[in-house]
Amino acid sequence: MIIVIACILVIAAIAFVLGVRAKDLPAPEPVSPFERLDERKAAIYENLRDLQFEYRLGKLSDQDYQNTKKDLQKELAGVLAEADRMKAQIGENGFVPQLEPAPPKPAEPKESGFVCPSCGARFDKDLKFCGECGKPMKAVQA
Amino acid sequence: MENLGSLALLLAFCVAIYAALASVAGRIKRKPFLVVSGRRGVYAVWALITVASGVLVHALMAGDFRFAYVWEHSNRSMPMLYKFAAWWGGQEGSLLLWSWLLATYSMVAAFTNRRRRRDFMPYVTGVLMTVQVFFLLLNNFVANAFKVFALDGRITALPDGNGLSPLLQYPAMAIHPPMLYLGYVGFSVPFAFAVGSLITRQPGDGWIHTTRRWTLVAWLFQSAGIMLGMAWAYHVLGWGGYWGWDPVENASLLPWISGTAFLHSVMMQEKKGMMKVWNIVLVSATFFLCILGTFLTRSGVVQSVHAFARSEIGKYFVGFLALGIAATVYLILERLDYLKSESQLESVVSRESSFLFNNLILLASCFAVLWGTLFPVISAAVSGDQISLDADWYNRLMVPIGLFLLFLTGVGPLFSWRRTSVDSLRRNFQWPGIAAVVLVGALIAAGVRHFYALISFGFCLFVALTVLVEFYKGSRSIAARNGMNLARAAVELTHRNTRRYGGYLVHVGIVLMFIGFTGQAFKLSEVKELDNGDSLKIGRYDLRMVKLEHGEEENYLWDRATLDVFKNGSELGLLRPEKRLYKASRQSTSEVGIRQRLDEDLYLNFGGMSDDNQRAVIQAFVNPLVSWVWVGGLVLIGGTLICLVPSKIRMQYARTQVLRVTSSYATVQK
């Protein structure tokens, strides 16, 4: 009995580990060349947002606020410029021709939900006031 | 059965070696087959160790006393809970638990990232499986839990087991080791990710984002484990305190401190792309301290620090630590160029610098504790003198460091990133600072003269107020903009940035714990031999012995004193400290009598019988403010749980332009 169980255990382990069929192999995932830039951009936006919030709370002096904001904006512009350069490069090489013009910012149609008319934040619930900017957002459904 | 367990472990060992090699080879040679097969190896290792653990647990629950391990750590009369807990009651079992937890973590890490970060996940698997191989090596060949008794070549069962040490038969103690281990083991994952991203020279700090949750979870478990250990010591050991700075306690504290430093210093990398080398050094240090901690707690060499390298298992640990540290250091030095800082410091007075000091102080305390743990060994080796460092030594060293840490906890979050002008400082510090000074003045006027205690209370108020003000200002702003009441706004505020406000709550927890620690400065203790009718005076309490009883239960003999407690003349009730002597193990335990209140605990321990066997030796302590240590611990855990909730803010970035472009780019490429 024990011997049978032991054999089953061994065979099962080996079969599971080595029995990788072709269809189990994942297709290579698309890699975005912008990943790193996106990350940086997101970080800078977060910092800016934080900064604004703290300023609003009165934790920062005007001077500090202005200086840091300027720094962050500069950095952000740098990142955006870098992204544009990459986009242009990709366009030249012909990989992604449709991206050549700096793309406008369309609201993606398949996204649904409730959109704040003043700031564009999106919520899946119907809110009376926008959770982001606080302005009223009566029944504007996307 | 025992064969099945051994076989599963042996098989797990082989599969783990295969998984480590296959993943790495598959990545280098770019063979997806090997990578996938290696990942499946991780799952298989988990399944096999689960089988082995299942066999052991089954044997424990069923009382299969053919197993040496079962015999040594359980007996028939033990409740089921403790039979299960005996899984980690001894060295072999607890190392098996370690292996199993690591396999579980590895499996979850491999599974959740199976489609992501394809270029470095194989290395992560490789690192995790290498650690797994080491522990399976111990499980199989050094501390095998499946040894059985044999008589004349035939496997025999013994009638009944030894039982778990009565000291450990407490609910808090039963879950304390797994908690600590969940913490210890959990740090392997961030470590593996760090090494993986270092090897493949990942741009950016993807490994930090991916592992922040892991780190927090591991840290949470470690905090919980340490708190449980303290609570257990306080309620069971009978010496009136909760922290004695002994090597095992220190071992659990070390990775917690360096983990705390890591949690903070990653923010520098996330926000500004600085301190990359340092972050790698910190995760590695934390991971290796976890291994050291396991070794100290589980090798049974606790008794004497001098036995470190002498025990057999110690050699393996020392070898593993040496190899691992050497490899990590080599890798870091090799990749220094890739770890270049991306930005600079705008100002010396800034959040950045406060984090530098935070790390300095945390690391200094980590080093001091490590030094204290190893100093006796070093000293004996160098000068031949034996030295013992008692709790006083640690306290004298750690109190100033701790106070400075407390101070930083208050001021750090008030500095803003990049630069903080005098004007900003004044806005944030003025009122909390004044309040703290007023408090200290009031305390002095009230007759408190203890220097450290004054400073500590002042800082506690300061930190608590700064956090309170943060919450208040934030909530007020949100309340005003969104038309909510203040309480809802506070919840909303926290939800929008759980990391910040959860972190602040953790800081409040630390403050509360410091209040509890400071109470120790005013501790009272008294020992007296009491007969019926005798009384003992301690502080404002009068204790009168009303009954002294002796008796016998199935497992143990007991002496119990019943004392009537009066405070300022009014009666408060009875306390019944008890001493038990377990017959089987000849061990004795204390059932202390504690009157726990938020202002102070009255703590009575039955020390034993006097020499003439007529009177009870009663040890009484008044511990002011200890309860705040437990309250603080709970707040700390709650705060950490909040940190784990995803922030609302994060989701807002998906709408920005570059991201939109990227996603279409990605679809086009497919």
Added chain:
Amino acid sequence: MRRFRNSLWLLLAAAAVLAQTASEKPSLDVRRVGARLMCQCGCKDSVATCSMLECGFSKPAKERIARMQAVGMSDDQIVQAFIRDYGQGIYLAPPNAFGWIVPYAGVGLGLVVIWLFIRKYRKPAPVAEIGAMEIDDPNLAKYKDQIEKDLAKLE
């Protein structure tokens, strides 16, 4: 964590046999000498700090120290007497200054490292801090609008 300490309650039984008078509150003098002797009950502490109540070793040891002091023996003589009885292993050297210096030296070293770090990474002070929100580099100016727009949304 002190489970081992308590396991030595075994010795208690033995201790109870020896008739002694309790010396629960050792004087400062007793503590001073006791700190030089390792408690042999297995607790890793010194005789002075062994926190085991009714400890089979430290309790009688404290009484013995008190008796020896009562007859006028010096600290050294007492320690020597214990070493004669229990071997050199019982002697605990006072923690020398090394024990203190190293951790604080660590702090000092850390401060130096921080200082070096700050010196290395400190941005040179800008010539003049201007209050206006200008992106001065013309190459970046074109992004200004976009940033402002995004920022308005962030709030």
